[in-house]
Amino acid sequence: MFPALLLVTLPLSAALLMLLWPRFARSLHVTVALLSVPLAGYFLQQILLHGEQQWLLGGWSPLLAIRWQADSLSALLLLLSALLHLLVSGYALAVQARDRLPAAFWPLSSLLLASLQALWLARDLFNWYVCLELLGMVAVALVTLSGDKALKPALNYLLFSLFASLCYLLGVALLYAGYGALDLPLLAGQLEANRLNAMALLLITLGLMLKAACWPLHIWLPAAHAAAPAAVSALLSALVVKGPLFILYLVWTELAPQAFWLPASYLFALAALGALLFGGIAALRTPYGKSLVAYSTVAQLGYATLALAFVLRFNLPEFVAALWLFVLAHALAKAASFLAMGELQQTLGSKQVSALKGASQTMPLAMFAFAVAGGSLIGLPPSGGFLAKWALLLGLWQSQQYFWLLVLAVATLLAAAYVFRVVVLAFDRAEPTAPDFAPQRLPQYLALLPALAVWAMALFSMPLLTLLKQEL
Amino acid sequence: MTIMLMISWLLLALGLMFFLAGSIGLLRFPDSFSRLHAVTKADTLGLGLLVLGLSLQSSWREGLLMALIWLIVMASGAVSCQLLARFSDEQPSESATQQED
Amino acid sequence: MALLLFDLVLCALLLLLAGAAMLSRSLTQAVTLFIAFGVMMALAWARLKAPDLALAEAAIGAGLTGALCFTALVRYAKQPAYPQPALWRPLTFIGLVTALLLASLSQIPLQPSSAIPALVQQHLPQSGVSHPVTAVLLNFRAWDTLLELLVLLLALLGARQAPGDLPRYRGWSLSISWSRLLSPLLLLVSGYLLWRGAAAPGGAFQAGALLASGLVILRLNQQLSWLSWRHFWVRMLVLGGLLAFVLAGAVSLLLQDLGAVWLSWPQSIAGAVILIVESFATLAIAVTLTLLVVGEPKPEVADA
Amino acid sequence: MLSFYLYLGTAVLLVGIGGLGLWRGPELLRRILALNVIGAGIFMLMVTLAYRPVMQGEPADSVLHALVLTGLVVAVSATAFALALLGRLLTRAD
Known part of the structure; x- marks a missing residue:
């Protein structure tokens, strides 16, 4: 119980203490961020050694209590959240004075970590609702840290997020009407394929897809992620949209009756197709740097949705592996590219992509970080993105889905186009945009770190794959 | 006993009539002052008659509770009515614009 | 009929x-x-x-x-009037969705198959309170309630990021004397609701909301000095509910064997733990809601 | 039993009405109100579901009541946050 409990309660109580004594906020925050990583690592090791673990909170019987459960996937996500949180904390520390990051960032980002960790551990439909609501409100509060210019996107984000949670709640209420339980393992395999359950699952899926910004329900995401401070955008794109995706995966693979899998897979495949094509095109056309990265998130989530669609259709282990490899690779790459882009914009003093002209000369480190992360977004070997794409391709080849191979090729070209749009501009050294002040080195190195980590994923591909296939 | 019951029903009917008149007044009267006038009649007299009528049919404890409720409603009605009247007095343009649309 | x-x-x-x-x-x-x-x-x-x-x-x-x-x-x-948008398109779509929902409702079983109500009744004696809703909120599913208090706190933190200034209402003799009369009553009733929550309908949320409405009335009539986040005691009150909850969880973990799980109260002290947590939660809810409704003063107003 | 279906239907219709208001707007404040109406509809559905045992002479489902209570507090928190953002947005626009 202890490591799992500490992973949630440590950031939670630290956030409370930070609010009580704002003077110690930063030191407390850093301490907790530093402690969380080894703790999450230890927890992952425990899970790998002893297998899946579960606890019934309060010690009541499963029907009454809220269940926490941790398998290797949950443990991996816990570790990923802790790692990225530490990284972003470091970045925030490095830039807080320059970017005038409000003091509220520290408790809020600790609360974000706590609510994410609670979400990865929970296996209870209603507790997930509260976690989702919590996650959405922390995310919106973090977006508003940018001040008045972020108000409109933040309010939009909040309203969409509220509507999404209401959809989810209605679905859960309908499921409770039929089965009188909220516990996922208890409900697993119980659901019949009738109208009521179809409606309930449809509502749950709608809510979660809205929260996970799956195309065409992504419209709130680009503005909100682009308006937030760079450190916040990195957290939002890398982690927050993955929470609802995780629930969606569990609901469909464990809860939904098999009869619904095929129609659902068509729905997800359609959403994925739209995301891959239109997300990519939008990223190619937008004039703003952070919007480009945000649209790239929409496009990249398409891969994950596609993998989920094929998990439901063919039930091959390759697709499950592809899904979570995409999530991992995208989290790392997106953290890197948002931090790098934020750094570039802040130093060059403009939001426009065109301002990045000659950035390879003025800010080589940040540009390098962006390019390396972009390589993984495109799927160049041997990056984490490539690993994920390879698993997906393998599965598609085995199940003879040649049309989708073509779609993947087009999507890859689009990703390459929007990444190279920035890179080519950066190498145009004729009249580089002069930076407003001397570029800071530390934040650029911090942006480079996850980009390198995503390429290192290829080195650890075997352990990662065995870890993920344990899920099956 | 039956006489008590009959009186009680009579009081209830009378109270309901006040409520009905108040509601019609709320809907039909032209400006906020006369609307307030109509509603407060229903609140004080209508509710009072209902409480009186109902307490004839119940124990003294319930009657006391209902009387307490009536007193509180009356007090809050008086205050909120004054506040509303003051508000509409301060901002005559507000009510005028509402009547236009 | x-x-x-x-x-x-x-x-x-x-x-x-x-x-x-x-x-x-x-x-x-x-x-x-x-x-x-x-x-x-x-x-x-x-x-x-x-x-x-x-x-x-x-x-x-x-x-x-x-x-x-x-x-x-x-x-x-001060905003200009918005044009009224057309109705038929949303109406047809929403009508269709609602009809689908209504059609699916017919499959809701009239006799619920759930064993939960029976289970609640069975475990009620061990929960420390005799009112089932309170038992669910503060014992069986206490984790939900803790997170929910966190959501409330977040609303306040988020709202503090976007302070807007309001035209100040200065109070008025009638409403001031009414607020003096009403608020002790509200205080009394909310205390009663909190205490009664252990055995009958009522509890921290109802009591907290009622207390908040009393505080709002007092504040609006200038009978109460500003509640400002800059004061330590205000922060302590707002965070008190969550802190008490987390501390109670930690203490009960220590009191029991090492195999114990999070938020399980030992049966002998469960009632007391729940009452303590609820009392702090009531105060926290009341102050948080009050701050959300009346807002905070600008620094110069607070100093004056 | 007729009442049960009556309340169930009303709950769903409330969700629909809220959805209509959310779509149509046009003011943001009305959209926030609409979200609250949808929420009220969903909570009413849950309360009606909790009423089912009462029709067989047993006490109502207290777990559902607790869930609704949690949902109510979450809803008012979210509304308060949204209104604060809206207020800031409106005062800034002047």
């Missing part, structure tokens, strides 16, 4: 109020209708044998949400 008639009238009234609130031209009307809708909703829940919720809805849903909406309404006064 009479009950069915009552149900019919109530349901028709609810639909009418909600529809009118959504379609009315003036926003002031919409908010007023929405508050009336909240009151009717509380009535419906009392009818459906959910007195806890009726209390909470009357205080939170109708009262505080209404107060919050009026605060926003004041700011709308």
Whole structure:
């Protein structure tokens, strides 16, 4: 119980203490961020050694209590959240004075970590609702840290997020009407394929897809992620949209009756197709740097949705592996590219992509970080993105889905186009945009770190794959 | 006993009539002052008659509770009515614009 | 038969109020209708044998949400009128979805298969309280409640990021004397609700919301000095509920064997733990809601 | 039993009415109200579901009541946050 409990309660109580004594906020925050990583690592090791673990909170019987459960996937996500949180904390520390990051960032980002960790551990439909609501409100509060210019996107984000949670709640209420339980393992395999359950699952899926910004329900995401401070955008794109995706995966693979899998897979495949094509095109056309990265998130989530669609259709282990490899690779790459882009914009003093002209000369480190992360977004070997794409391709080849191979090729070209749009501009050294002040080195190195980590994923591909296939 | 019951029903009917008149007044009267006038009649007299009528049919404890409720409603009605009247007095343009649309 | 008639009238009234609130031209009307809708909703829940919720809805849903909406309404006064959009397209789509939902409702079993109510009754003696809703909230599913307090806290933290200034209401002799009369009463009733929550409908949320409404009335009539986040005691009050919850969890973990799980109260002290957590939660809810409704002073106002 | 279906239907219709208001707007404040109406509809559905045992002479489902109570507090928190953002947005626009 202890490591799992500490992973949630440590950031939670630290956030409370930070609010009580704002003077110690930063030191407390850093301490907790530093402690969380080894703790999450230890927890992952425990899970790998002893297998899946579960606890019934309060010690009541499963029907009454809220269940926490941790398998290797949950443990991996816990570790990923802790790692990225530490990284972003470091970045925030490095830039807080320059970017005038409000003091509220520290408790809020600790609360974000706590609510994410609670979400990865929970296996209870209603507790997930509260976690989702919590996650959405922390995310919106973090977006508003940018001040008045972020108000409109933040309010939009909040309203969409509220509507999404209401959809989810209605679905859960309908499921409770039929089965009188909220516990996922208890409900697993119980659901019949009738109208009521179809409606309930449809509502749950709608809510979660809205929260996970799956195309065409992504419209709130680009503005909100682009308006937030760079450190916040990195957290939002890398982690927050993955929470609802995780629930969606569990609901469909464990809860939904098999009869619904095929129609659902068509729905997800359609959403994925739209995301891959239109997300990519939008990223190619937008004039703003952070919007480009945000649209790239929409496009990249398409891969994950596609993998989920094929998990439901063919039930091959390759697709499950592809899904979570995409999530991992995208989290790392997106953290890197948002931090790098934020750094570039802040130093060059403009939001426009065109301002990045000659950035390879003025800010080589940040540009390098962006390019390396972009390589993984495109799927160049041997990056984490490539690993994920390879698993997906393998599965598609085995199940003879040649049309989708073509779609993947087009999507890859689009990703390459929007990444190279920035890179080519950066190498145009004729009249580089002069930076407003001397570029800071530390934040650029911090942006480079996850980009390198995503390429290192290829080195650890075997352990990662065995870890993920344990899920099956 | 039956006489008590009959009186009680009579009081209830009378109270309901006040409520009905108040509601019609709320809907039909032209400006906020006369609307307030109509509603407060229903609140004080209508509710009072209902409480009186109902307490004839119940124990003294319930009657006391209902009387307490009536007193509180009356007090809050008086205050909120004054506040509303003051508000509409301060901002005559507000009510005028509402009547236009 | 009479009950069915009552149900019919109530349901028709609810639909009418909600529809009118959504379609009315003036926003002031919409908010007023929405508050009336909240009151009717509380009535419906009392009818459906959910007195806890009726209390909470009357205080939170109708009262505080209404107060919050009026605060926003004041700011709308200067906005130009919006054109009314067309109705038929959303109407057809929403009508279709609602019809689908209605069709799926027919498959809800009338006799629930759930074993949960029986299980609640069975474990009630071990929970430390005798009112089932309180037992679920603070013992069986205490983790949900902790997270929910966190959501409330977050609303305050988020709202503090976007401070807006309101025209100040200066109070008035009648409303001031009324607030002096009313607030001790509210204080008394909220204390009673909190205490009663262990055995009967009531509890931290209802009590907290009621207390908040008392504080709001006092604050609006200048009977209470500003509650400012800069004061340590205000922060302590707001965070007290969560801190008490987490501390109670930690202490009960230490009191029991190492195999114990999070938020399981030892049976002998469960009642006391729940009462302590609820008391702090009531204060936290009250102060948080008050801050959300009346806002905070600008620094120069607070110093004056 | 007729009452049960009556309340169930009313709950779903409330969700529909709220959805209509959310779509149509046009003011943001009305959209926030609409979200609250949808929420009220969903909570009413849950309360009606909790009423089912009462029709067989047993006490109502207290777990559902607790869930609704949690949902109510979450809803008012979210509304308060949204209204604060809206208020800031409106005062800034002047």
